[in-house]
Amino acid sequence: MKVTPNDPGSAAQLNPTLTRPISGSRGILPPRIARKLPPYAFIAPTVILIVVLMIVPILMVITYSVMDNVVVQPSSQFAGLHNYVQVLTDPDFQAALRNTLVFIVASTAIHLVIGLTFAILLNTPMLGAATKAFFRVIYILPWLFTVAVIAVLWRLLLSPYGVANYLLTSLGLVRSGVDWLASPTTALGAVVVINIWAGYPFFMISLLAGLQAVPSELYEAAKVDGASALQRFWNITLPQLRPIIVSMAVLDLIWTSQQFALIWMTTGGGPLNVTEVLSTFTYKQAFSNYEFSTASASAVIVLFLSMILGYFYVRQQRAQD
Amino acid sequence: MMSKDARTMRGARRLLSATATVAAVALAAAGCTGTSGGSSSASGSAGGQVTLQLGQWWEAELPAGSFAGLISQFEAQNPNIKVTLLTSPFATFSQQMVTNAAAGTLPDVVGLSGAWVSDFAKQGAIADLSSLMAADKYDTSQLASQVQISGKTYMIPVVNFVYPLFVNKDLLTKAGVSTVPTTRTEFTAAATAISKLGGNVEGWGLPLDTAVPNAIANDVMSWVWASGGSMLTSSGEPDVTNAQVKSGVEFVKSLYDAKVISPGTLTMKEQDKVEQFTTGQVGMVIDTLAHVTLVRKNNPNLNFTVAPIPAQDGYTGKRGIPYASWGVGISNKSPHKAEALKLVEYLMSANVNAQLSTLAKGFPGNKTAVPDFSKSDPLFKTAFDIYQSGYPANEFVGLPKAEQLERTFEEQLQQTLTGSQSVDQMLTNTQTAWKAIF
Numbered sequence: 054m055k056v057t058p059n060d061p062g063s064a065a066q067l068n069p070t071l072t073r074p075i076s077g078s079r080g081i082l083p084p085r086i087a088r089k090l091p092p093y094a095f096i097a098p099t100v101i102l103i104v105v106l107m108i109v110p111i112l113m114v115i116t117y118s119v120m121d122n123v124v125v126q127p128s129s130q131f132a133g134l135h136n137y138v139q140v141l142t143d144p145d146f147q148a149a150l151r152n153t154l155v156f157i158v159a160s161t162a163i164h165l166v167i168g169l170t171f172a173i174l175l176n177t178p179m180l181g182a183a184t185k186a187f188f189r190v191i192y193i194l195p196w197l198f199t200v201a202v203i204a205v206l207w208r209l210l211l212s213p214y215g216v217a218n219y220l221l222t223s224l225g226l227v228r229s230g231v232d233w234l235a236s237p238t239t240a241l242g243a244v245v246v247i248n249i250w251a252g253y254p255f256f257m258i259s260l261l262a263g264l265q266a267v268p269s270e271l272y273e274a275a276k277v278d279g280a281s282a283l284q285r286f287w288n289i290t291l292p293q294l295r296p297i298i299v300s301m302a303v304l305d306l307i308w309t310s311q312q313f314a315l316i317w318m319t320t321g322g323g324p325l326n327v328t329e330v331l332s333t334f335t336y337k338q339a340f341s342n343y344e345f346s347t348a349s350a351s352a353v354i355v356l357f358l359s360m361i362l363g364y365f366y367v368r369q370q371r372a373q374d
Numbered sequence: 375m376m377s378k379d380a381r382t383m384r385g386a387r388r389l390l391s392a393t394a395t396v397a398a399v400a401l402a403a404a405g406c407t408g409t410s411g412g413s414s415s416a417s418g419s420a421g422g423q424v425t426l427q428l429g430q431w432w433e434a435e436l437p438a439g440s441f442a443g444l445i446s447q448f449e450a451q452n453p454n455i456k457v458t459l460l461t462s463p464f465a466t467f468s469q470q471m472v473t474n475a476a477a478g479t480l481p482d483v484v485g486l487s488g489a490w491v492s493d494f495a496k497q498g499a500i501a502d503l504s505s506l507m508a509a510d511k512y513d514t515s516q517l518a519s520q521v522q523i524s525g526k527t528y529m530i531p532v533v534n535f536v537y538p539l540f541v542n543k544d545l546l547t548k549a550g551v552s553t554v555p556t557t558r559t560e561f562t563a564a565a566t567a568i569s570k571l572g573g574n575v576e577g578w579g580l581p582l583d584t585a586v587p588n589a590i591a592n593d594v595m596s597w598v599w600a601s602g603g604s605m606l607t608s609s610g611e612p613d614v615t616n617a618q619v620k621s622g623v624e625f626v627k628s629l630y631d632a633k634v635i636s637p638g639t640l641t642m643k644e645q646d647k648v649e650q651f652t653t654g655q656v657g658m659v660i661d662t663l664a665h666v667t668l669v670r671k672n673n674p675n676l677n678f679t680v681a682p683i684p685a686q687d688g689y690t691g692k693r694g695i696p697y698a699s700w701g702v703g704i705s706n707k708s709p710h711k712a713e714a715l716k717l718v719e720y721l722m723s724a725n726v727n728a729q730l731s732t733l734a735k736g737f738p739g740n741k742t743a744v745p746d747f748s749k750s751d752p753l754f755k756t757a758f759d760i761y762q763s764g765y766p767a768n769e770f771v772g773l774p775k776a777e778q779l780e781r782t783f784e785e786q787l788q789q790t791l792t793g794s795q796s797v798d799q800m801l802t803n804t805q806t807a808w809k810a811i812f
Contacts, residue, residue: 124476125472125475125476125493125496125497126496126497208646212638212646213636213637213638214574214637214655230637232637232638232640234638234641235637235638235639235640235641235642236640237640237792240641317585318585319641320583320585321583321584321585321586321641321643322584322585323582323583323584323585323640323641323788324582324584324640324641324788324792325640325785325788325789325794326584326785333585337778337781340468340469340472341775341777341778341781342775342778343493343775345476
């Protein structure tokens with residue numbers, strides 16, 4: 054039976070699908086457009102939120118980065134790449150960039166090693182289920198604290214008269230208390246250690262899930278072939294975990310490069326700028342120097358570096374698929 | 375006819391589609407109004423009734439309900455004005471105000487710190503109070519001080535918190551020092567003696583954390599101001615290479631080299647300094663009077679007193695004492711400046727100002743107001759005497775990018791303390807950097 058939009062009597066024969074026009078017998082929109090509208094309407098709230106809360110601010114910051122006298126002064130003017138030149142030639146920015154690279158590479162590498170070690174420990178057949186469950190809880194504890202609490206705790210632990218120095222001097226590893234967070238030679242290492250402590254559980258859990266998905270037949274076959282534990286780890290475990298490891302590494306590099314609160318609340322970027330990272334540099338430019346143009350330029354450079362990492366992440370995910 | 379299922383399905387789809395479309399339109403509308411209209415303050419008025427916003431961090435630091443009580447009294451006296459309190463802790467408040475000033479959405483009456491005044495005034499974010507007060511025929515002679523830029527007042531200090539020297543009397547006695555130090559030589563001797571006590575106890579605490587560099591005003595420049603010195607020329611330009619500033623910095627360096635300062639200086643935060651004093655790990659610190667209550671609460675057995683900051687040997691003039699204020703200003707974009715001024719005048723009136731100072735344990739911004747010391751710690755009376763015998767000294771108030779000036783000085787000082795450069799080099803670098811900022 055021929056069905057037309059103006060023929061409600063024929064509705065009984067019609068299969069009500071999304072290809073029906075929206076508003077009853079006389080559509081307010083042309084049928085072709087009305088058919089396509091519902092999916093877009095459903096995703097519209099999210100898209101609008103993303104545009105307003107993410108795209109628009111990013112575009113505003115990029116605009117500010119090529120202007121002078123923005124935000125806090127009334128007469129903005131186009132400045133081209135002047136702010137970028139100023140930021141890239143600023144020795145403080147260069148130091149922040151170096152420190153950020155050290156911070157993210159060291160954190161990510163050691164996160165992987167510790168995460169994998171604990172994951173293997175929690176997956177071993179040599180321990181009972183109850184023991185493993187207990188230690189799973191213990192090892193995941195650092196993940197439960199917020200950054201503010203972590204900063205306060207570690208400042209107390211690493212204080213010149215704190216627990217860390219007490220243990221080290223009692224064990225004879227150092228002669229007298231070390232200014233871990235206040236000495237220019239040890240401050241960066243100290244914040245790296247704190248960041249490692251705070252972030253390894255995420256790696257551990259992800260790698261544990263990956264380990265549990267490795268088929269046991271592979272290990273059995275390898276054992277039959279006479280492979281040692283180390284050979285099994287190198288030739289079976291690591292290749293099987295490779296996709297997870299690569300994904301986690303790229304994600305961690307991106308997340309750690311944005312770390313602000315931990316550095317701010319432990320060392321504030323000091324002493325002598327040895328723990329200054331890109332995020333603290335940008336913050337000081339904006340809220341202390343009121344130089345929103347250079348702060349925006351710095352932020353755009355960070356965005357660009359993150360996008361490079363993001364590109365590798367997406368490429369790696371696509372390769373997996 | 376359509377089947378019942380088909381009708382239900384069709385109806386449900388229509389409803390869902392309509393809801394989705396309405397939601398999308400509503401969000402778009404909300405997004406649009408959110409990003410525009412930043413030029414008007416958020417206060418309102420309806421048929422003669424005016425609602426003012428008072429943004430501050432004070433309520434959080436006062437006894438619960440006390441500040442709201444004072445504001446209720448104001449509303450009772452001014453039935454056509456309602457006041458909405460916007461309170462947040464100081465650290466977040468300062469960032470919010472920088473953002474609000476840029477967006478033109480400052481509260482009608484806004485709490486201010488002296489370090490922000492110059493930059494807010496330059497942005498045109500805060501109003502010229504001189505002309506407002508003149509129009510209202512307000513008697514400005516009762517104000518203890520006004521923060522002015524180019525002769526116009528932009529901030530009025532409501533309550534002043536002085537930073538005297540806190541001294542642990544038990545540690546002094548234990549170290550064999552009989553009197554509280556009044557000169558730099560005596561201070562060095564006392565700090566050395568206390569440090570010699572061992573057991574992780576040091577003489578002085580100096581928090582040079584670069585995240586919040588206010589130690590430069592409170593703990594370093596205070597030595598210069600206590601001896602009547604200045605870091606500015608008479609016309610307000612930077613002058614950090616003069617003999618008095620050099621002497622102050624050399625004094626701090628000498629204490630650092632003598633190892634009488636608590637370790638961890640280069641990243642120590644103000645709260646660490648206060649904590650170390652409270653637990654008896656440090657014998658002497660320069661700290662805000664506002665912390666007396668905190669110290670008493672955390673360690674009721676601590677036997678301590680407050681004293682003027684020691685001056686250069688032989689100095690007999692008036693001693694500057696560093697201070698921080700709870701200041702107040704009016705948003706330039708407020709549509710109710712007259713009513714906002716009424717609220718400011720109320721906060722500065724002798725009776726209310728005295729009450730507020732007593733509650734806050736600070737000193738009144740109204741010269742004629744006298745805080746009630748009868749129920750409070752006797753140290754406040756001691757500090758009030760120090761305050762009245764000296765003069766409030768914080769040259770960073772009203773300077774452009776005050777926090778950045780302090781941070782630049784601090785970064786240079788850290789290099790000098792760790793031996794990377796001489797004091798002269800440090801002061802020359804600072805002078806150059808400051809001149810670029812001014």
